Amino acid sequence: MTTISDVDHVQGGERKPVLSLRGISKHFGAVSALTAVDLDVHAGEVVALVGDNGAGKSTLVKILAGVHQPSSGTIAFGGGPVVLSDPATALGLGIATVFQDLALCENLDVVANIFLGRELNPLRLDEVSMELRAWTLLNELSARIPSVREPVASLSGGQRQTVAIARSLLTEPKLILLDEPTAALGVAQTAEVLDLVERVRARGLGVIMISHNMEDVRAVADRIVVLRLGRNNGEFEPDASNQDLVTAITGADENSVSRRASRRRAQQSPELGR
Amino acid sequence: MTDDTQQISTARLLDRSDERVRHADTLGNTISAFVDRVRSGDLGSLPVVVGLIVICTAFESLNPVFLAPNNLVNLLFDCSTVGVISLGIVCILMVGEIDLSVGSVSGFASALVGVLWVGQDWPVAVAIVTALVLGGAIGALYAFLFNRLGMPSFVSTLAGLLGWLGLQLYLLGSSGSINLPYGSPLVNFGQMLVMPPIVSYVLAAVASLVMFVTGYRTAARRRQAGLSASSLGRMVLKALLVTVLLEFVVYYLNLGRGVPWMFGLFVGLCVVMNYALTRTKWGRSMSAVGGNREAARRAGINVRRVYLSAFVLCSTLAAAGGILAAARLASSSQQAGTGDVNLNAIAAAVIGGTSLFGGRGSAYSALLGVIVIQSIASGLTLLDLSSSLRYMITGAVLAIAVIVDSLARRSRLSHGRA
Numbered sequence: 001m002t003t004i005s006d007v008d009h010v011q012g013g014e015r016k017p018v019l020s021l022r023g024i025s026k027h028f029g030a031v032s033a034l035t036a037v038d039l040d041v042h043a044g045e046v047v048a049l050v051g052d053n054g055a056g057k058s059t060l061v062k063i064l065a066g067v068h069q070p071s072s073g074t075i076a077f078g079g080g081p082v083v084l085s086d087p088a089t090a091l092g093l094g095i096a097t098v099f100q101d102l103a104l105c106e107n108l109d110v111v112a113n114i115f116l117g118r119e120l121n122p123l124r125l126d127e128v129s130m131e132l133r134a135w136t137l138l139n140e141l142s143a144r145i146p147s148v149r150e151p152v153a154s155l156s157g158g159q160r161q162t163v164a165i166a167r168s169l170l171t172e173p174k175l176i177l178l179d180e181p182t183a184a185l186g187v188a189q190t191a192e193v194l195d196l197v198e199r200v201r202a203r204g205l206g207v208i209m210i211s212h213n214m215e216d217v218r219a220v221a222d223r224i225v226v227l228r229l230g231r232n233n234g235e236f237e238p239d240a241s242n243q244d245l246v247t248a249i250t251g252a253d254e255n256s257v258s259r260r261a262s263r264r265r266a267q268q269s270p271e272l273g274r
Numbered sequence: 275m276t277d278d279t280q281q282i283s284t285a286r287l288l289d290r291s292d293e294r295v296r297h298a299d300t301l302g303n304t305i306s307a308f309v310d311r312v313r314s315g316d317l318g319s320l321p322v323v324v325g326l327i328v329i330c331t332a333f334e335s336l337n338p339v340f341l342a343p344n345n346l347v348n349l350l351f352d353c354s355t356v357g358v359i360s361l362g363i364v365c366i367l368m369v370g371e372i373d374l375s376v377g378s379v380s381g382f383a384s385a386l387v388g389v390l391w392v393g394q395d396w397p398v399a400v401a402i403v404t405a406l407v408l409g410g411a412i413g414a415l416y417a418f419l420f421n422r423l424g425m426p427s428f429v430s431t432l433a434g435l436l437g438w439l440g441l442q443l444y445l446l447g448s449s450g451s452i453n454l455p456y457g458s459p460l461v462n463f464g465q466m467l468v469m470p471p472i473v474s475y476v477l478a479a480v481a482s483l484v485m486f487v488t489g490y491r492t493a494a495r496r497r498q499a500g501l502s503a504s505s506l507g508r509m510v511l512k513a514l515l516v517t518v519l520l521e522f523v524v525y526y527l528n529l530g531r532g533v534p535w536m537f538g539l540f541v542g543l544c545v546v547m548n549y550a551l552t553r554t555k556w557g558r559s560m561s562a563v564g565g566n567r568e569a570a571r572r573a574g575i576n577v578r579r580v581y582l583s584a585f586v587l588c589s590t591l592a593a594a595g596g597i598l599a600a601a602r603l604a605s606s607s608q609q610a611g612t613g614d615v616n617l618n619a620i621a622a623a624v625i626g627g628t629s630l631f632g633g634r635g636s637a638y639s640a641l642l643g644v645i646v647i648q649s650i651a652s653g654l655t656l657l658d659l660s661s662s663l664r665y666m667i668t669g670a671v672l673a674i675a676v677i678v679d680s681l682a683r684r685s686r687l688s689h690g691r692a
């Protein structure tokens with residue numbers, strides 16, 4: 001443990017990582033979803049986690065959220081080793097997660113969902129304060145939620161995503177995990193979420209963001225970590241070329257993305273192709 | 275004048291800034307919002323009201339004794355026993371599980387009280403507490419089987435249905451029934467004790483007053499916080515309507531023997547349960563687990579503990595209902611808790627508007643539903659129909675209630691109301 005954090009000190013300069021994973025593996029039966037994955041997140045840093053479908057990104061996030069337990073490997077958070085045995089432990093440590101499937105209770109209204117598990121005044125719910133705080137959070141995200149007293153079932157996909165993000169900001173977390181945070185959002189809301197990620201970084205929190213949208217990733221990430229088939233497959237600066245990133249993600253120079261790109265080039269300039 | 279200030283401030287209220295949402299500000303809007311809600315499958319207590327009107331007209335035309343004050347008083351005595359069991363069913367349905375053994379647990383509890391109190395000469399209070407604690411232990415056992423061994427509650431409680439019935443028969447032995455002493459406080463409570471008229475009037479007034487005061491204070495806080503709130507006039511109107519309705523019911527019952535204390539206990543339990551389900555963190559967790567178990571777990575809720583509380587509450591209330599039934603009949607018999615008790619308790623909760631699919635329900639659905647079920651039972655008894663016919667009719671009513679619930683749920687899904 002000590003040797004590892006010593007190494008990190010050298011690599012990360014003055015900064016100590018908020019979160020550091022070493023050799024995380026996860027097996028589901030015969031399938032190895034993750035194999036010996038290492039990952040560091042420093043305070044005030046946005047790490048983008050990219051990879052193809054089935055690369056293990058969401059599994060990694062679920063391990064950090066306490067939903068799954070790793071088969072092997074160690075997790076250090078805030079300087080010491082931790083065991084994230086269930087979601088309550090992860091939340092208690094200050095790890096907030098926006099899941100890809102959002103994990104909202106459709107039968108409850110927006111306020112109840114935002115405060116779920118963290119209600120104010122447990123024996124006599126303080127509905128007025130909770131509703132006020134909910135509106136404040138949603139307005140910060142420039143959300144277009146018609147009413148916070150309607151069940152979540154009546155909201156659109158994008159509105160639900162905003163509710164899920166608002167929920168992760170409710171308690172002051174130390175680390176925020178965003179699994180595809182902008183997938184269902186409109187143009188303005190996407191920009192708000194990216195702004196938000198930057199604001200969170202400025203406050204000195206760590207952010208892990210999963211996204212398939214390279215434009216979003218480049219816009220906010222300080223570091224891009226590529227996973228491929230459950231293993232680390234390279235780390236890039238945000239100004240890395242698309243070619244390099246795609247190669248790392250797909251694992252080959254010659255891949256469907258490059259083939260498509262060259263075909264399009266050929267179509268746009270038929271004289272050259274001939 | 276108050277209306278004018280309301281109009282002006284509406285534009286700036288935090289929760290009224292979205293122009294796409296219609297709000298029920300006027301009486302006409304309120305009515306049309308209600309119609310919309312019903313059409314989209316959010317039926318609330320409408321089926322109960324319609325059902326009660328149909329039942330009352332039908333039975334009253336067949337036998338004018340049906341609506342006589344004393345028949346209604348008897349009906350309320352009968353309601354309370356199944357009603358308390360049904361309140362437990364509401365709890366377990368909220369988390370999307372089921373307890374099919376409530377009838378057997380209630381029979382077991384009534385047998386236990388008979389054996390301990392009359393057979394073993396224990397003090398009656400100790401016998402009652404023992405029965406309640408053992409009822410809770412049965413619920414804890416179901417929760418253990420469910421949480422740790424993954425046994426579906428449907429199967430474990432079906433096994434319990436048979437098991438606790440066997441235990442009840444074993445306890446009662448060859449004699450088959452134990453008579454509880456007439457004139458004892460417990461039997462008096464179950465058969466005779468009614469509120470003095472003045473107490474019943476005052477309680478009815480206090481209920482509507484409390485409703486008004488809490489509503490007024492919430493509205494004041496909301497207005498102070500810049501949120502929309504219902505107007506004073508509407509609250510006064512609502513409070514007046516409730517007062518008049520409650521006082522009329524009490525007046526009518528006082529024309530007969532009066533309001534049974536046992537019914538008062540049942541209503542009190544409903545009020546407490548309603549508060550717990552709607553105004554506490556525990557109640558929120560119950561709805562959340564019933565609506566989306568995995569989401570609740572990821573929000574940091576201890577899902578196993580929520581299931582434990584639901585199973586334990588359900589079995590404890592079933593035991594309580596059994597003890598009340600024993601008091602009502604002045605005996606602990608082999609028949610207690612058998613027959614239609616189980617299904618009546620479940621049917622009452624569903625008819626009252628608690629969903630079989632979890633996450634939706636209210637403590638008052640037990641109260642409303644059991645009144646419907648008991649009215650049917652009472653009406654059929656007055657018509658001197660055999661129990662064969664009663665079973666068939668009650669079965670049909672239960673089927674209709676579940677059909678309404680399923681259709682309403684499908685409609686809610688398609689209208690985005692969960």
